[in-house]
Amino acid sequence: MVDQLFEGNRAFLKNDLAPNRAFYENLAKGQKPEVLWIGCSDSRIIPEQYTNAKAGELFVHRNIGNAVPPLDLNAGTVIEYAINHLKIKEIVVCGHSDCGACKALDADLEHDHLIPLWLTNLMPAKKRVDSTLAPATSDIEKADRLVAIIKENVRLQLEHLRQYPLVQAAEADGRIRLHGLYFDIGSGELTTID
Numbered sequence: 465m466v467d468q469l470f471e472g473n474r475a476f477l478k479n480d481l482a483p484n485r486a487f488y489e490n491l492a493k494g495q496k497p498e499v500l501w502i503g504c505s506d507s508r509i510i511p512e513q514y515t516n517a518k519a520g521e522l523f524v525h526r527n528i529g530n531a532v533p534p535l536d537l538n539a540g541t542v543i544e545y546a547i548n549h550l551k552i553k554e555i556v557v558c559g560h561s562d563c564g565a566c567k568a569l570d571a572d573l574e575h576d577h578l579i580p581l582w583l584t585n586l587m588p589a590k591k592r593v594d595s596t597l598a599p600a601t602s603d604i605e606k607a608d609r610l611v612a613i614i615k616e617n618v619r620l621q622l623e624h625l626r627q628y629p630l631v632q633a634a635e636a637d638g639r640i641r642l643h644g645l646y647f648d649i650g651s652g653e654l655t656t657i658d
């Protein structure tokens with residue numbers, strides 16, 4: 465597999481870098497992204513591809529379930545750097561269809577140690593959905609319930625994001641805007657979550 469990566473890199477150098485050398489030479493001097501993209505680690509999610517974004521346009525933080533735990537050193541550092549130093553203008557939290565993290569909220573994870581702990585950051589989303597929806601019986605209802613949990617999780621993580629004082633301050637004085645998005649892997653469509 466690693467050989468494939470080097471082969472892929474050679475193809476990139478030939479097909480992408482060589483014809484766009486000036487763009488990459490300029491890129492090498494520094495970054496000035498305007499968007500912080502918080503998304504899931506899922507291998508099927510390639511935000512730059514789905515949004516047609518070029519290198520240098522998205523500052524990206526990814527983890528299992530696109531979580532923004534209020535006291536997470538990793539996410540917190542990314543957010544602080546993005547707001548205070550990169551002066552990004554928008555923060556996106558993007559959930560996606562078939563998210564394994566959201567599916568795992570129903571799973572028995574007795575042999576795992578860290579995953580259940582991490583998923584506590586998402587669990588209120590499942591509880592909120594189950595408190596408003598009738599229990600799902602058909603496959604369609606189960607699929608709808610999963611999408612509802614995935615979208616509710618994005619709302620939950622936006623709430624977490626707004627617990628960071630620097631996010632609160634930046635949003636209050638109009639320096640940043642926050643957005644919840646949903647990406648459907650099968651259709652390739654990106655939509656806004658209200």
Ligand SMILES: [Zn+2]
Pocket residue numbers: 504505506528529530560562563564565566
């Ligand atoms: Zn996911």
